[in-house]
Amino acid sequence: MGPMDILEDWLKGRGQLDSKLVNYYSPAASMTEVLKQLEQILDDHESLGLVYLDIVNFTGIEQAYGFSLCKRILTELTKTILEVKPHLGVGRGMLTHNYSGDDFAVYCSLPQGEIGLVLDFLEEYAEELRRQILKQVNESLRGILRDPLDLHIGWAIVKPNSQLSLESLVYNAIKEALAMAKGHSDAKWTRRVWELKDTMAKGNFEVHYQPLVNLESGSLIGYEALARGPANSYFASPGILFPFAEKAGLLYQLERIIREKALKGCHNLDQDRLLFLNISPSVVKDPLFAKGYTRGLMALYGLSPYNVVFEITERTAIQDFTGFRKILQHYRDQGFRVAVDDAGAGYSSLQAIAELQPDFIKIDMSLIRDIDASPVKQALLETFVTFGEKIGAKIVAEGIETEKELRLLAQMGVHIGQGYYLGRPSLEKREPSPEGTQLLSTMKSRGRGETIHSLTVGHLVEECSSLPKEALTKEAMKYFQRHSDCNSIVILDGMRPVGLVMREKMYYHLGNQYGVALYSERPISLVMDQDPLIVDASMRLEKVSQMATSRPFQRLYDHIIVTDENRCLGVVTVRSLLDQMTKIQMEYALTANPLTGLPGNPRIEQDILRRLERQQLFNVIYVDLDNFKAFNDRYGFEWGDKAITLLARIITKNVQEMSCSDDLVAHIGGDDLIIITAGPFTRLCEKVIRDFDERIGDLYTQEDRRRGYIEAKDRGGHHCEYPIMTVSLAVVECWPGRFQHPFEIGEAAAEVKKRAKNYAGSVYVIDGERVRDLTVS
Secondary structure, three states, X not given: OOHHHHHHHHHHHHXXXXXXXXXXXXXXXXXXXXXXXXXXXXXXXOOEEEEEEEEOOHHHHHHHHOHHHHHHHHXXXXXXXXXXXXXXXXXXXEEEEEEEOOXXXXXXXXXXXXXXXXXXXXXXXXXXXXHHHHHHHHHHOOOOXXXXXXXXXXXXXXXXXXOOOHHHHHHHHHHHHHHHHOOOOXXXXXXXXXHHHHHHHHOOOEEEEEEEEEOOOOOEEEEEEEEEXXXXXXXXXXXXXXXXXXXXXXXXXXXXXHHHHHHHHOOOOOOOOEXXXXXXXXXXXXXXXXXXXXXXXXHHOOOOHHXXXXXXXXXXXXXXXXXXXXXXXXXHHHOOXXXXXXXXXXXXXXXXXXXXXXXXXXXXXXXXXXXXXXXXXXXXXXXXXXXXXXXXXXXXXXXXXXXXXXXXXXXXXXXXXXXXXXXXXXXOOOOOOHHHHHHHHHHHHOOOOOOHHHOEHHHHOEXXXXXXXXXXXXXXXXXXXXXXXXXXEEEEEOOEEEEEEEHHXXXXXXOXXXXXXXHOOOEHHHOOEOOOOEEEOOOEHHHHHHHHHOOOHXXXXXXXXXXXXXXXXEEEOHHHHHHHXXXXXXXXXXXXXXXXXXXXXXXXXXXXXXXXXXXXXXXXXXXXXXXXXXXXXXXXXHXXXXXXXXXXXXXXXXXXXXXXXXXXXXXXXOOEEEEEEOOOOHHHHHHHHHHHXXXXXXXXXXXXXXHOEEEEEOOOOOEEEEEOXXXXXXXXXXXXXXXXXXXXXXXXXXXXXXXXXXXXXXXXXXXXXXXXXXXXX
């Protein structure tokens, strides 16, 4: 049964006020005949107007006056509709259909022109039709009814499109007109719906691209595609456009149009660039989405699934996480990645993170706004950064608008940034702003752009009060009196700090019998600390903490002056310094890997920075499993975890047996581990490889061990043969002066690891002044 069959049966049911009434007033024509006539009319017309009308409180009239009078009323109404139609003067009626009882539909021609003019015309036509019908019917029934008749009236447009049959178009139009007639919608809503439909039909949308930036390197990683409606229209803002489309049942079609425009605008996007496409969870119900429509468009525009990130928005709640996760996994298997939007804005996005395990977590801009001035927001974001590291998700901060926000986010270890300070959305795919990239580049060169665990003292700087060195003591006295919340004044020679006055210590000098008289008219240098602790903003917190706490007790809580190229930036209180150090130590404990129990990235970074600062000679060994993904896919996550823990136990055992107590074994994440050692490493690498090769076969079935490989799908979905897992070790020799920052060691290790992956079997590759490739058989 089609939609029109359902509608016709329903309308008949509405008309059955009395069985006799239906017998006398059955529809004049079947729905099939009406559709045939409409099809012929639409051959010559781009669209038709539909006006639905019925009698207000017809059931009450029948109960009050009886069947005979109702029969006469319906007869008069039918006659009047047919008579007034040719004489309206505002349009030309083309077809009238009596569905049943008092339900009528009048189809009329529409003028050509802008949608606003067409809607004005149809609204006027409907009102004129109602006015003339009521005038004539009530005139003929004068003296018979106590009260004049009234009519419900509603209107809609029948406009053919390639997606729906004529039957469905008429069915939908009657539903729209009926909803207006019964007060479930109004003319204003219907006008908005048709304005949106017209906009969609014409494709009058723009897609703007906003850059996303790697906050570690300052490089561009890709763009988010953002839809904009027609300028100066009701639908210009996406905040209005998408919720309205969802309510009107047009979200699938709208998102489809936007996706096509976004993909077309990224024709032949660089292979290493990402395109974030917003999709609502309900899009999986769109049959064209399920049929690979998006992938077909990507192929047309030279894009790969590896370029695209599906950004799940919170426009609609996910009702079935299990089913939705399965659908997403289908696309992930093809190479697509997933992001969850607006994290931190509500519990639903947090649930989406837990259920979907996204590749990217986008932090809502409400948490980023003024984060540099909000310890609470900072603490919450730190939790997200730590959580992201644990599940292998990149954190994206949205809505970055100031230098202070960007600086702090980079220091906290947020992976990716997006916002006006880094680049506004634009029709062209532009590079990030020079201001943002320059700041990140400067932070990287000074070692400030890493995670919270390598924060520099510059991160904690507070504005300070200052006086020139020529000032008199009484000026400091007056300042402290006027500013009760000020506890220190920095004394400057130009912009260079030369002393510090702490409130309590100054009043101690002035507190004796002759103190004020002795000092007030004399230079401030007589009461200031002429040797305060002054540190550069690039100094790490750990070192500053050691310097501050090693001072004599009477200076222990004096403020620390922070400079940049000998220019005073501000002060840091001992309390804020110790609070931050406590926070870091707690995070060290929290970031231990739950699978292996080994320290995580914060401890790795802290250890490397310590060795670099002390100009030590040491070696960094990155350890990585080969063919691990295929094993994990074939045997499951539980057995994948067993392979990682086996490798961790082998490494830890051999390091303990062969190396010095200062060595570190840590877990970067996934199947990546690291050894930092100052001892000889060649024998260590050989033993790790030998022990691993001897024991890894125990995790495979007897059949797979006998064959020497397993079968699994690659990223393209093709069946491949993957050998038994092996292990690759990339050794980076770090002698004093070679590296200035852990990031540089990571880049060097990535190159060595790439070479190691080119060898079959377990291997360790050494990088240094000499380059040797060594395979252990």
